[in-house]
Amino acid sequence: MLYFFEQFLNGIQLGALLFLLAAGLTLIFGIMDLVNLAHGSLYMLGAYFAASFAERTESFLLGAVLALAATAVVGVLLEVVAIRRLYGRDHLDHVLGTFGLLLFFNELVRLIWGPAGMTLSLPSEMLNAVEVLPGLFYPLYRLVIIGVTLGVAVIIYLLIMRTRLGMLIRAGASNREMVGALGINIKLLYTLVFGLGAALAGFAGLMQAPILTVQIGMGENILIAAFVVVTIGGIGSIRGAFVAALLVGLADTVGRAFVPDLLRAFLSESASSSLGRALSSMMIYLVMALVLIVRPEGLFPAAGR
Amino acid sequence: MSSTGLASKKTWRLGAITPRIVINTALIAVLALVPLYTALNGNAFTLTLFTRIVILAIAALSLNLIMGFGGMVSFGHAAYLGIGGYVVGILAKEGVASGFVQWPIAIAASALYALVVGALSLRTRGVYFIMITLAFAQMIYYVAIGLDRYGGDDGLTIYKRSQFGALLDLDNRTVFYYLCLVLLLAGIYLVWRIVNSRFGMVIQGARSNERRMRAIGFPTFRYKLLCFVVAGAMCGLAGALLANHTNFISPAMMHWTRSGDLIVIVVLGGMQAIFGPLIGALTFLVLEEGLSRVTEYSNLILGPFLLFVAIAMHGGIDGLIAGVRRG
Numbered sequence: 001m002l003y004f005f006e007q008f009l010n011g012i013q014l015g016a017l018l019f020l021l022a023a024g025l026t027l028i029f030g031i032m033d034l035v036n037l038a039h040g041s042l043y044m045l046g047a048y049f050a051a052s053f054a055e056r057t058e059s060f061l062l063g064a065v066l067a068l069a070a071t072a073v074v075g076v077l078l079e080v081v082a083i084r085r086l087y088g089r090d091h092l093d094h095v096l097g098t099f100g101l102l103l104f105f106n107e108l109v110r111l112i113w114g115p116a117g118m119t120l121s122l123p124s125e126m127l128n129a130v131e132v133l134p135g136l137f138y139p140l141y142r143l144v145i146i147g148v149t150l151g152v153a154v155i156i157y158l159l160i161m162r163t164r165l166g167m168l169i170r171a172g173a174s175n176r177e178m179v180g181a182l183g184i185n186i187k188l189l190y191t192l193v194f195g196l197g198a199a200l201a202g203f204a205g206l207m208q209a210p211i212l213t214v215q216i217g218m219g220e221n222i223l224i225a226a227f228v229v230v231t232i233g234g235i236g237s238i239r240g241a242f243v244a245a246l247l248v249g250l251a252d253t254v255g256r257a258f259v260p261d262l263l264r265a266f267l268s269e270s271a272s273s274s275l276g277r278a279l280s281s282m283m284i285y286l287v288m289a290l291v292l293i294v295r296p297e298g299l300f301p302a303a304g305r
Numbered sequence: 306m307s308s309t310g311l312a313s314k315k316t317w318r319l320g321a322i323t324p325r326i327v328i329n330t331a332l333i334a335v336l337a338l339v340p341l342y343t344a345l346n347g348n349a350f351t352l353t354l355f356t357r358i359v360i361l362a363i364a365a366l367s368l369n370l371i372m373g374f375g376g377m378v379s380f381g382h383a384a385y386l387g388i389g390g391y392v393v394g395i396l397a398k399e400g401v402a403s404g405f406v407q408w409p410i411a412i413a414a415s416a417l418y419a420l421v422v423g424a425l426s427l428r429t430r431g432v433y434f435i436m437i438t439l440a441f442a443q444m445i446y447y448v449a450i451g452l453d454r455y456g457g458d459d460g461l462t463i464y465k466r467s468q469f470g471a472l473l474d475l476d477n478r479t480v481f482y483y484l485c486l487v488l489l490l491a492g493i494y495l496v497w498r499i500v501n502s503r504f505g506m507v508i509q510g511a512r513s514n515e516r517r518m519r520a521i522g523f524p525t526f527r528y529k530l531l532c533f534v535v536a537g538a539m540c541g542l543a544g545a546l547l548a549n550h551t552n553f554i555s556p557a558m559m560h561w562t563r564s565g566d567l568i569v570i571v572v573l574g575g576m577q578a579i580f581g582p583l584i585g586a587l588t589f590l591v592l593e594e595g596l597s598r599v600t601e602y603s604n605l606i607l608g609p610f611l612l613f614v615a616i617a618m619h620g621g622i623d624g625l626i627a628g629v630r631r632g
């Protein structure tokens with residue numbers, strides 16, 4: 001039971017992280033109708049920035065703040081220089097162009113930081129474990145991730161649902177032309193949304209940096225998982241992204257933790273371990289395929305599409 | 306060959322010698338002469354590179370059939386390369402080396418997978434279709450990682466290439482290259498015939514306006530599914546060739562970035578152009594290879610180049626060639 005609860009927390013943590021990536025992705029997708037394969041690169045940049053700024057300033061917190069700002073700046077620059085020219089084009093042009101950007105950023109990181117990965121060490125007070133339930137110790141930092149990302153998720157939710165800017169963003173997602181016709185500066189709105197998405201991706205990257213090795217290509221697998229979330233949730237829907245992120249996070253973690261054990265009941269030791277590994281990695285794709293077969297437009301199709 | 310119709314106007318025009326025909330003919334001539342070139346200067350590497358180009362061109366050709374002509378953007382096309390390759394690799398390890406057995410099974414397995422994936426995926430549209438094809442390809446990718454007996458994550462070396470008795474000796478690089486080239490040209494001819502047939506017209510009609518095609522009585526789902534299966538089978542063959550070429554299979558050949566490569570090749574070469582995939586494969590791989598000799602950080606140039614093509618060129622390189630004609 002305690003083991004189950006621990007895995008549950010891991011799932012929530014992964015889900016919260018995926019939401020940070022998926023929120024930006026689904027907004028960019030829904031509002032600018034842009035397939036952005038370079039979103040994972042911003043996640044990677046966030047982690048690299050955090051690792052090197054923290055090293056320079058010798059402060060985790062200061063490094064994180066600087067990294068967040070730096071990723072947002074990179075995002076805005078990227079939008080102004082390149083992404084802006086891809087709006088209104090075919091999705092395949094987006095795939096080609098942003099795939100090019102993905103290659104570019106991977107190489108740029110290799111040029112600047114070298115091929116070896118980096119590590120970001122936590123401040124010592126973060127290294128402790130907390131007794132969340134009697135007998136269950138859980139790393140403090142992971143709890144902090146859950147708390148902070150859920151906090152950010154709430155802030156985004158309020159921003160999108162309760163502010164004037166959010167109203168414009170939502171309006172943009174359902175009908176771009178109309179928003180433009182009403183005299184809103186669409187160009188600026190797009191740049192802001194892309195910058196916001198970049199900052200969220202960078203934030204996800206820097207929060208993950210102390211747990212993982214910061215390395216080239218770290219954005220690619222998480223990007224695909226984030227796309228899965230966006231698709232399951234319904235493109236352009238923040239609420240859908242949130243529900244889907246938790247669903248995917250839990251499906252992945254619970255799958256990894258329990259599927260091999262479950263199979264062991266039916267199969268031999270070696271067969272169940274290899275099959276279990278395959279099956280648990282497949283879990284989120286299985287969930288997505290099932291969702292799309294039943295609901296071809298995701299769980300919460302954005303209104304007006 | 307009629308000179309009217311949706312496809313013929315876009316892809317082929319008989320009677321007038323256009324820059325496109327000149328370039329495509331020159332391209333075939335160059336490809337046919339590559340072994341001669343390598344025999345003369347003794348550099349086997351060029352032949353290896355061009356064999357890879359030709360094989361990936363077959364894969365991209367099959368993707369262009371569904372993506373360019375059919376409007377079905379498959380983001381999981383590398384899965385077929387993997388299935389074709391794994392059939393060859395697994396059978397080779399189990400002692401079945403005959404190509405007469407391996408290759409038909411590779412094609413059939415890919416076609417079957419395409420049938421299942423297509424039947425489930427074609428219910429969705431647009432970006433959802435892109436994502437669901439990706440999802441299925443990821444599942445196959447993880448299945449391959451789980452195949453402990455066949456190397457799991459590390460992949461599997463193939464010690465013996467497919468055997469075709471006295472007919473063909475695939476260990477001979479030149480023979481293997483020409484086999485790939487002939488299969489590519491046969492594939493190009495096949496796609497050309499499909500695209501200009503009644504079947505192809507229905508597929509292209511469904512791309513431009515599926516609702517209208519259904520309204521005039523075509524069961525578009527069945528047409529699209531068959532097209533999807535044909536493309537899968539063709540790409541499975543490319544996978545069997547690729548496994549023979551590298552003597553190695555691994556899950557990495559199905560990683561989603563490989564599917565991305567294939568899309569990039571097709572879009573780069575020019576969608577809905579019969580020779581586009583070949584031009585794209587040639588450009589992409591030669592550029593990749595050439596740049597990696599000039600600089601250690603080749604993607605710093607390749608990446609922005611792809612971005613430039615996406616932003617500035619409509620219809621890829623083929624569009625550029627065809628545009629020359631218009632002046």
